[in-house]
Amino acid sequence: MTDTTPTVMAGTLTKRYRVMTWVWRAVAIVFALFTIFPVYWMINSAFEPNSEITSLTPSFFPVHFTLHNFVSAVNQTSGLGKAYFWDDARNSVIVVTSAVAITLILGFLAAAAISRFRLRGAAVFLVLILVVQMVPGTALIIPTFLLLNNLHLTDNYFGLILVYAATTLPFTIWALRGFVRGVPIELEEAGQVDGLSRLGAFVRILLPLMLPGLIATGIFAFITAWNDFLVADVIMQQNSHQTLPVWLFSFTTNTGTNYAGLMAGCTMMALPVVIFFLLVQRRIVSGFTAGSVKG
């Protein structure tokens, strides 16, 4: 059986397929280059002296390799008297990880409630949070700011964390709902027969089984919050309270943009995300497949 299959396939293979292989390969290569080029360019520029970046004939490789851009990016004060890189990096990490944790916990509970129980109004709720996505983020800035101002939560970690958690929650609920459905309910029922409570079954059985889905969803939430500029810029007022995307804007001043420093800054901002991706990469991929398998 196993030896006959390739022969059958080879028999159906025509010259057209052979040509198509090379066409598809070429498409794939162009696609990959197109995708990777901006990242390559960012890293390339980050290691080049400013003179080379702004020269008319761009060099595709950092011939005069330098770490100077990173040093100057970390130390740049942009006329404020203090370098804010470490403050802002710390703020970004604290705010974004807290927001992702909150959105995952609330999203998990809500997704479990929706897909494991017959909950009146669940369909309306799902449509509503989808419609919420249609509101332009820029339109909600002022009402959100006024609300947080009334609650004395502006210029405050907690306020920013809540906003990020709330903006990523609708998508998280939608995605996690699919992953909950992927875990057969019989497993939880078996756990309950063995003496677990309903909530205990969620935490001890459902949660570990959908961990890949939680990681995958968490990464999307992470990227959304990590890259946000607008909300952080409006809600956090002191320079020492800002996040990294806002810090990136300090490279652009009245006298022009410091592209070398900006590219080094971007590289440093992307680095934690890339490292995180590499660490959990295997789980993301299995997460996306695991989440789709219906019980």
Place this chain on the structure above:
Amino acid sequence: MVAPTVPKLGPGRTEPGTSPGPTYSRGAKRPSWRRSLRRQLFPVFLILPALALLGLLQGYPIVRLFATSFQDLGLLQLFSHKVVWNGFDNYRTLLSSGQLGTSVAQTVVFVVACVGLTSAAAIVWTWLFSAQYGVINYILSALGFQYNNHDWFGSTISAYSIITANIVWGAVPFVALTMYSAFTLVPRDLFEAAAIDGASPVVMFRKVTMPIVRPIFVLLVVLSVIWDANVFNQVWYLTQGNAQLLNVIPLGVWQYIEAFSSQQYGLGAATAVIMILLLVAVTGYYIRIMVRTGEISGKAKA
């Protein structure tokens, strides 16, 4: 849909109407109303925290946005806390200015281009590299390479390039990975059956794959339309401060310019409301498909 929450655990399950009073198995206690109430409230408690957060930080600002769209709200009124209702004035101003039509048209063109490009590229992409029935694996194995069921997402290098794309391109990889997982939903025996019936790959894709992945595809279309219509950063950075470019900006950006640069918050809010209504109109059709096919329903189908 019909199964009660924990059918196997409920003590004293009886067929309704078979006996005058419920009979209980030996030793089982009659469930008190208090306990059944607690059981009913349990899912409510689970969803309550999410509901509270969304209500406070999404619901309330949206309601306020709608209210603002009927107000004359500028900087002066904002700081003096004076509420000036002006009915439909903002909408009248918007509809009578030529800019709305231009912006709507630009948004439509933009969204169609983005949605078309991202989903088409992503579908082709994941389909090409899908482990079981991807064209690439098929052709490579047919050529004699050992690529039968090769998992492109399983090795570090090929997965890494896909994930790098994820960071660079916001939309494409999201759609691609979701579609990839959707494709794994398709049972492989269906392909085998179709292959025996002599179906070509194209026919297999249309008649076997598409019907199964359609719900997820529809959701992706809706989300892409919404996200691309609301795209802000890219356009903002490119057109910032350039009045010449006013005829190429989509609604989301125009709304921002109105609200912040001209400090016409009421007018900005009205623009946002019009935009939401347009999006609801555009995606409503797809959302109805999702509701009809049961993709949006409370409990999962068994």
